[in-house]
Amino acid sequence: MSDTKVYLLDGGTLVIDGFHAFWNRGPGGELRFPCYAVLIEHADGLYIFDTGYDHAHVMDVLPFEKPLQTPEQTIPGALAKIGKKPSDINYVINSHYHFDHCGGNKYLTEACTVCHSKELEACECFQPFEALGYSDLSFDSDLEAKRDAKAGKTPAEPPLDIYTPKYETVTGDQEIAKGLWLFETPGHTAGHYSLMVELANRRPMLFTADACYSQKNMDLMCISSFHLDPVASLQSMVKLKEIAEKHDAEMFYSHDPDSFGSYLQAPGFYS
Ligand SMILES: [Zn+2]
Known part of the structure; x- marks a missing residue:
């Protein structure tokens, strides 16, 4: 059995x-930050943790976030760089369903989708202030059709022909495969998960996802303004610190312009 490998796919x-x-806290002003997906080559199959954003969706719905994405930074493009294709992926794990974490799900039509049960509920029933976050439901055409019907929107013409994934919802802290740990880190959203990957030759990698955007957020114990529950958000940051300490894990942040350059990116990998 070969060792688990982790690739970071720049998005x-x-x-x-x-x-x-x-x-x-601020300071205010434009802050450009990275998005990336995590590909895990595991004895049980190919897992991908989050899938970045869809450029067309952002231009359509949130153009003020000024997306910069090359074809190599899409999920099909990034996978091609390491000799894989979307249909090779067996499992998609979504930390949560904000548009910048599920934009590439729609390409992964063979995969089983793993997420927190509360997060799937939140996609259908979110707070009004979360509407932009949950604006890309293209990963599930049934869900998207339901939301459009609720809003009184006429169905897309021609009809959206994407797919409805097979879900495996989970709750609690769980080892979903050997050395792959999901830790509940709610607050940013209702059913947010962070992921820890144990590897043979290095410290475990703890992907905070949006429970903590950056090292600076962690140093300041400062949460982002995008949250469902600020107190729970802060508690999740404390929990991440405790997990990192307990397992001697290295934290990898979701949107850290300062740290991202020092992360090894695909085709390089961690093992
Ligand atoms: Zn995000």
Whole structure:
């Protein structure tokens, strides 16, 4: 059995204001930050943790986030760089369903989708202030059709012909495959998960996802302004620190312009 490998797939960049990245703290002004997906080559199959954003969707719905993404930074493009194709992926794990974490799901038509049961519920029933976050439901055409019907929108013409994935919803902290751990880190959204990957030759990698955008957020214990519950968000950051300490894990942040350059990116890999 070969060792687990982890590839970071660069997904391009977006812009938000500094006051959103560092809630009630700032400083304000444009902050351009990276998005990426995590591919895990595991004895049980190919897993992908989050799938970045869809450029056309962002231009359509949130053009003020100024997406910069090359064809190599899409899920099909990034997979091609390491000799894989979307249909090779066996499992998609979504930390949560904000548009910058599920934009590439629609390409992964053979995969089983793993997420927190509360997060799937949130896609259908979110708070009004979460509408832009949950704006890309293209990973599930049934869900998208339901939401459009609720909003009184006429169905897309020609009809959306994507697919409805097979889900495996989970709750609680779980080892979903040998050395792949999901830790509940709610607050940013209702059913947010962070992922820890144990590897043979290095410290475990702890992918915070949006429970913590960057090292600076962690150093300041400052959450982002995009959250369902600020107190739970902060508790999740404390939990991540405790997990990292307990397992001697290295944290990899979701949107860290300062750290991202030091992360090894595909075709390089961690093992
Ligand atoms: Zn995000």
